[in-house]
Amino acid sequence: MTTSTTYDVVVVGAGVFGVWTAWHLANRKQRVLVVDSYGVAHSRASSGGESRIIRMSYGADEIYTRWSQRSLAQWKELSAASGPPLFHPTGVLWLAGEDDTRLRESAATLKRCGIRHDVLERATLEERFPQVSFAGVSRGLLEPESGVLLARRAVASVLEEATWRKARFLIAHVLPPQGDKPLHYIETANGERFSARQFVFACGAWLGKMFPELLGPRIFPTRQEVFFFASPPGDARFSPPTLPTWFFQADDVYGMPDIEARGLKVARDTHGEPVDPDTQSRLASPEGAAWAREYVARRFPALKDAPIVETRVCQYENTSNGDFLIDCHPDIPNVWLAGGGSGHGFKHGPALGEYLAGRLCGELPEEPRFSLASKATQQNRTVY
Ligand SMILES: Cc1cc2nc3c(=O)[nH]c(=O)nc-3n(C[C@H](O)[C@H](O)[C@H](O)COP(=O)(O)OP(=O)(O)OC[C@H]3O[C@@H](n4cnc5c(N)ncnc54)[C@H](O)[C@@H]3O)c2cc1C
Numbered sequence: 237m238t239t240s241t242t243y244d245v246v247v248v249g250a251g252v253f254g255v256w257t258a259w260h261l262a263n264r265k266q267r268v269l270v271v272d273s274y275g276v277a278h279s280r281a282s283s284g285g286e287s288r289i290i291r292m293s294y295g296a297d298e299i300y301t302r303w304s305q306r307s308l309a310q311w312k313e314l315s316a317a318s319g320p321p322l323f324h325p326t327g328v329l330w331l332a333g334e335d336d337t338r339l340r341e342s343a344a345t346l347k348r349c350g351i352r353h354d355v356l357e358r359a360t361l362e363e364r365f366p367q368v369s370f371a372g373v374s375r376g377l378l379e380p381e382s383g384v385l386l387a388r389r390a391v392a393s394v395l396e397e398a399t400w401r402k403a404r405f406l407i408a409h410v411l412p413p414q415g416d417k418p419l420h421y422i423e424t425a426n427g428e429r430f431s432a433r434q435f436v437f438a439c440g441a442w443l444g445k446m447f448p449e450l451l452g453p454r455i456f457p458t459r460q461e462v463f464f465f466a467s468p469p470g471d472a473r474f475s476p477p478t479l480p481t482w483f484f485q486a487d488d489v490y491g492m493p494d495i496e497a498r499g500l501k502v503a504r505d506t507h508g509e510p511v512d513p514d515t516q517s518r519l520a521s522p523e524g525a526a527w528a529r530e531y532v533a534r535r536f537p538a539l540k541d542a543p544i545v546e547t548r549v550c551q552y553e554n555t556s557n558g559d560f561l562i563d564c565h566p567d568i569p570n571v572w573l574a575g576g577g578s579g580h581g582f583k584h585g586p587a588l589g590e591y592l593a594g595r596l597c598g599e600l601p602e603e604p605r606f607s608l609a610s611k612a613t614q615q616n617r618t619v620y
Pocket residue numbers: 248249250251252253254271272273274275276277278280281282283284285287288289290408409410411438439440441442443446460461462503550551552553574575576577578579580581582583584
């Protein structure tokens with residue numbers, strides 16, 4: 237058994253929540269250690285995908301609109317400082333079916349927050365995007381300044397920036413905390429101990445394994461499949477800026493244009509089956525592929541016979557209603573829990589890290605929506 241350096245904060249988990257928390261702490265001159273079992277934004281992590289949408293529309297949930305807005309500024313700064321861009325301003329087009337309540341709520345929130353947007357009627361959509369079938373769509377809301385983050389690479393860049401600010405990174409598997417309250421150290425599977433004043437557990441879908449009694453019943457990991465379709469040769473209609481990122485609300489399906497020639501991305505936002513993030517198969521199912529082919533043929537008729545060129549299988553780490561979990565452990569006062577990204581958390585990494593660093597440093601009050609007390613053991617999704 238070896239006990240090493242004492243840190244101000246140990247962050248367990250190098251996904252988007254962990255690395256942005258480490259970045260903000262290191263930026264405040266805190267001595268930070270980041271530990272991950274598998275590496276930064278690895279293929280089993282929720283942050284390990286190629287791309288993630290950053291949009292501002294959250295209906296009447298203004299808190300998330302403001303966090304997106306705050307985060308976009310930080311993502312853009314990171315992107316500008318990196319080599320190839322990490323943010324692609326493709327625009328994001330939210331498409332309402334018969335019921336456009338949410339679209340109208342989003343438009344009102346965006347107006348209040350001073351965010352550029354255009355409401356487009358069906359006829360305008362058809363004129364501007366003739367490569368898309370808008371059957372069943374009443375109108376759309378376009379955010380021209382939103383877009384896509386290159387997820388895996390962006391998380392690696394944030395960690396690199398944090399290490400320039402003297403944070404340290406280590407690959408090691410952290411064991412669930414035992415015994416002392418407050419916690420004095422974490423222990424890894426190979427017997428190393430790391431002590432700190434405070435500990436952040438940003439373990440994504442693994443939070444339930446780390447705190448089985450407390451979070452096992454409160455974090456719901458679900459299987460999510462993603463498909464990429466190749467465009468016909470020489471056809472740029474499915475690439476930015478011709479096609480924006482999109483979400484068909486009535487279908488619960490989203491996707492994005494062909495970025496970095498990976499293909500048109502399509503995925504369902506409905507929750508898949510419950511899974512274990514360590515053992516679930518990362519091969520897309522034949523049923524999922526058949527669904528994606530049928531959907532793409534219906535919404536993008538020119539891609540009817542397009543081949544699937546890549547697939548990804550990942551997991552959402554849902555809370556009961558989709559609100560994040562960012563709170564202190566109820567029994568261990570120097571342990572913090574950060575997770576529950578619930579299929580929409582990636583974009584918020586910078587604002588979440590800023591908020592959590594502020595809480596750890598005792599500067600910010602608690603936001604009730606992120607509290608553990610508000611997390612139920614039955615799912616009833618209300619945040620999209
Ligand atoms: C298919 C898909 C599409 C999505 N699309 C979007 C989108 O378009 N826009 C958006 O904003 N969000 C999106 N999301 C959600 C977003 O990606 C997640 O909410 C976010 O990445 C969660 O990050 P995290 O840091 O909490 O978890 P993770 O990225 O999973 O990181 C947790 C880390 O903790 C580590 N860890 C766990 N246990 C231990 C241990 N014992 N010891 C050491 N390390 C440990 C893991 O190895 C892992 O690296 C999507 C998610 C999926 C799956």
